[in-house]
Amino acid sequence: MAQPIKRIAVNTGGGDAPGLNAVIRAIVHAATRRGWEVFGIRDGYNGLFLPERYPNGDGVIPLTRARVRGITHLGGTIIGTTNRGNPFHYPMPQLDGTIKELDRSGEIIAGFEKHGFDALIAIGGDGSLTMANELAKRGNIRLVGVPKTIDNDLEGTVATFGFDSAVSFATEAIDRLHSTAESHHRVMVVEVMGRTAGWIALNAGVAGTADVVLIPEIPYDMRLVADKINAREAAGRNFSIIVVAEGAVPKGGTTSVVEKEAGKAERFGGLGEKIAAQIQSLTQKETRCVVLGHLLRGGTPTAFDRLLSLRFGAAAVRALEEGQSGVVVVLDPPAVNYIPIDQVADRVRHVPVDCDTILTARDLGISFGD
Numbered sequence: 001m002a003q004p005i006k007r008i009a010v011n012t013g014g015g016d017a018p019g020l021n022a023v024i025r026a027i028v029h030a031a032t033r034r035g036w037e038v039f040g041i042r043d044g045y046n047g048l049f050l051p052e053r054y055p056n057g058d059g060v061i062p063l064t065r066a067r068v069r070g071i072t073h074l075g076g077t078i079i080g081t082t083n084r085g086n087p088f089h090y091p092m093p094q095l096d097g098t099i100k101e102l103d104r105s106g107e108i109i110a111g112f113e114k115h116g117f118d119a120l121i122a123i124g125g126d127g128s129l130t131m132a133n134e135l136a137k138r139g140n141i142r143l144v145g146v147p148k149t150i151d152n153d154l155e156g157t158v159a160t161f162g163f164d165s166a167v168s169f170a171t172e173a174i175d176r177l178h179s180t181a182e183s184h185h186r187v188m189v190v191e192v193m194g195r196t197a198g199w200i201a202l203n204a205g206v207a208g209t210a211d212v213v214l215i216p217e218i219p220y221d222m223r224l225v226a227d228k229i230n231a232r233e234a235a236g237r238n239f240s241i242i243v244v245a246e247g248a249v250p251k252g253g254t255t256s257v258v259e260k261e262a263g264k265a266e267r268f269g270g271l272g273e274k275i276a277a278q279i280q281s282l283t284q285k286e287t288r289c290v291v292l293g294h295l296l297r298g299g300t301p302t303a304f305d306r307l308l309s310l311r312f313g314a315a316a317v318r319a320l321e322e323g324q325s326g327v328v329v330v331l332d333p334p335a336v337n338y339i340p341i342d343q344v345a346d347r348v349r350h351v352p353v354d355c356d357t358i359l360t361a362r363d364l365g366i367s368f369g370d
């Protein structure tokens with residue numbers, strides 16, 4: 001029989017998302033209620049395998065109820081995160097100037113044992129959950145995952161926390177851009193995050209009544225985008241709003257990636273500006289681009305995200321108490337359930353092109369450039 005749980009570790013990995021602190025607070029409350037101690041590993045796994053980076057070499061923070069007081073509504077994560085330096089392929093500069101990748105997972109497992117942790121709750125997206133799953137298998141660590149990402153692109157869960165906050169912010173930004181677009185008779189291009197999935201662009205685009213929405217799942221043709229703008233012009237609507245997912249792709253083209261290096265997540269960027277330039281040249285209309293970028297990850301989580309985060313955090317603790325391991329907490333409305341982490345790790349949930357939000361958008365006259 002497994003050892004009874006006394007000390008658990010929590011970490012947050014990948015990009016921050018509104019709601020992370022609420023998850024941490026729920027974990028701490030639910031765990032301390034059961035008499036367990038909770039510790040936060042700083043900056044993903046850095047606190048365990050790079051302890052020299054922290055004061056007194058301590059990369060692990062005791063998380064007491066006092067430490068998590070008043071953090072539910074705060075963006076970010078009080079224990080820090082990273083989406084750089086995958087410990088399985090950690091980039092180590094060599095004397096000859098080259099970079100060698102090292103597997104440092106053994107140091108993480110040793111650190112886990114040194115601290116006497118009985119289990120890990122890993123909060124992260126597909127990359128972080130994949131890593132946690134691999135560590136748990138190698139180190140025989142009891143693990144429960146909590147899915148996080150503003151991109152909403154995780155399999156197995158109807159929603160991830162952070163997504164609703166990102167969509168709400170993007171919708172407000174689109175609302176505000178309508179004023180200037182209409183007053184100046186311009187085209188405004190709004191680029192939003194989302195990696196290879198178009199959930200943020202689609203939801204904010206429809207909610208914000210954009211005229212064109214470009215998402216990775218539907219390759220676009222710029223001439224059709226220009227046709228839509230010109231048709232609006234002919235109908236006396238001399239402004240347009242285009243929402244572009246950072247990972248959208250032109251028909252027969254490739255994604256706009258600005259960074260692709262070993263040990264690092266691929267970084268998207270630049271598509272909004274490219275599209276704005278193409279629209280200006282095809283329609284002769286003054287066009288501006290706004291990149292919402294990391295603004296989508298900041299600020300206070302919406303009530304929906306806070307509640308989801310608190311439910312996920314408490315459910316992760318209940319899962320450990322029930323003896324579950326190798327599972328991830330998911331939203332399966334109206335319930336929160338657990339599914340094997342293998343069903344989530346290393347997978348991406350794309351927008352189904354026949355989903356009702358896309359059908360609704362088409363019925364509303366929104367163009368996808370297809």
Ligand code: F6P
Nearest residue numbers: 015083149150151193194195268
């Ligand atoms: O996965 C979350 C996310 O915000 C993506 O939407 C975006 O492509 C990426 O992270 C940006 O990461 P970084 O913080 O490295 O710029």
